[in-house]
Amino acid sequence: MAVLPLGKALNLAMRRSLAEDDRVVVLGEDIGTLGGVFRVTDGLAAEFGPDRVIDTPLAESGIVGTAIGLALRGFRPVCEIQFDGFVYPAFDQIVSQLAKMRARSRGRVRLPVVIRIPAGGGIGAVEHHSESNEAYFAHTAGLRVVSCSNPQDGYRLLRAAIRSDDPVVFFEPKRAYWDKGEVDLEASPASLDRALVLRKGRDCTLIAHGPSVKVALAAAEAAEEDGVSVGVVDLRSISPLDVETLQRCVAETGRAVVVHEASTFLGIGAEIAAVVTEGCFRELKAPVQRVGAYQLPYPPAHVEDAFLPDVDRVLLGIDRSLSFGRTAAHV
């Protein structure tokens, strides 16, 4: 077992995929010589050459559109979008072209394209560098949307995404790039549509993905100190949702709190609340609570700590859930 930061684990996942399959190519802005602005592709161009690790013109629509053409030719392109807020110029290519082409062809073409997006806030960045835009993509049929939260899963999920014959939008929590964890480099690629139960609880279930998993785990620890037993589920896959795992975990505790960095309005939490309510209405002791960002554009970095859900806000969410079913005197 190696102890590696997430960024390095993702690098090794690409390195191994490039070595295993010569149809894999990596492309994006500044990913070759520089190794990417976060250095996630560091050393790949030197090892595999400029025909496999391709520095592109500064054009996001071009990166995805060209990847579609490469996939139609039989390649497995792995694109890097430099920052979450820069993916919008490629939005049409992702949601109207990449997502739909296989269905349009009635299953005749495959589009094994991975779009890696460093996502989320918490690094003190300027505007357009801290967004959580997974819901836009998860709403689109034809895409798989994945969000990794730790080095081991990052490694396994990225290898699985590159092996998948379907397009995968792969979110990497940029503030977790430097978080270290044990990585088994021989571990098999992960399932792309399974959530992971990170912690069992009796009183409440926290559901989170990407950067919010760390916050959820810390909140669960804090709640434990107060005598509240809280489970944590890492979604990993946002589309499709692992509905069975979510419903099973929530049915066991009767309470659920969803945590994510994106605005709660029409966010992933709304969908999770709906599917959990549909499946566990009788077991639920409280309405599903959502803890996310306010419906504001991502604010200046000076106030992002107040904007992003932190441990205290998650604990308040747990309290709101627990308050249901108590007598009024306890509320």
Next chain:
Amino acid sequence: MSHPALNQTPAPPATRTDPSALAARVPLQLVGPDGRLTEAGHLRGVDVDLARRLYRDMVLARALDREAVALQRQGELSLWLQCEGQEAAQVGSVHALADRDHIFPSYREHAVGLVRGLTPAELLAQWRGIAHAGWDPAEHHLHFNSLVLGTQTLHAVGYALGCRLDGDDSVTVVYFGDGAASQGDVNEAFNWAATMALPVLFVCQNNQWAISTPTSKQFGTSLHDRAAGFGLRSWWVDGNDALAVHAVTTEAVESVRRGQGPALVEAETYRIGGHSTSDDPKRYRTDEELDAWRRRDPLARLRTALTDLGVEAAWFDTVDADGRELAARTRAECQALAGPDLRDLFAEVYADPHPVERERASYEAHLELTGRGR
């Protein structure tokens, strides 16, 4: 096959300082609107067999197009994007390609599809509302229609990059229109292809109108001039002169195949019909303009030239009969086109197993409940 490695500075593209490119600045015309050979036509001479093939394919394309318009008027198609008037630009260019050269069309390239062997049923399926893509792109080296303007130019660039990486000398050809040329994707594609010196041929059918917007409101500079700024070799041709389009496209394809970088052919043409069968071109075009372009009709022009070259009237009769036969076949195939069963679509969205397939059960239950199951 040797090729410049990616991410290395490619050889500078031919520019206006290149005498051959300079010569190409003049819109080439081999047959004048009156059907007489131009000076360039006399110099180059005419390959009569080729001219016959081009003429016949243009007649077939027009027959299919007119029948499709009639089918739309009768409610058999929900929409049709007419290609009448643009037959020379399409037939002339596609005949200059090798069969292995992969094509990315826009949505009006029915004549290109016919030449590539698509059946009327395959061409009509999308417009009858029974498919989003009526044919197998691998079978004909012809990708599906792209309805969001210009998106396919980037797909072509990626495909060409793949050909380069595979050491394959095929050329990727992408069709688009004057309106699409205003889109960001098209300009990204020009830039990308030039930067990497990729084997892409861009073919713009400038049919003068993007629905109701004339090219004068679309371009600040002509497209073939803009191409030079990106580092593309460009050719400008009378798009209603099938022989000229063929000659120019042949030169352009050879240049791309030789590794001289991407190229662009701008074919000046005109769509005689509306943008689609839902359009009313009378609201924005004058009768005088339409008449002027009708006098440059690509079929009449080549017919006159072929007659002057001694092709007998009986041959034209045979071709016209082939056109009528294709029209009848188009009607029959259209009416026989039945839609898919919604149940089948659940398994076709994703290549790997996906929970959406379970929603099929929900749909089946609905069919059962409402008594609509077969």
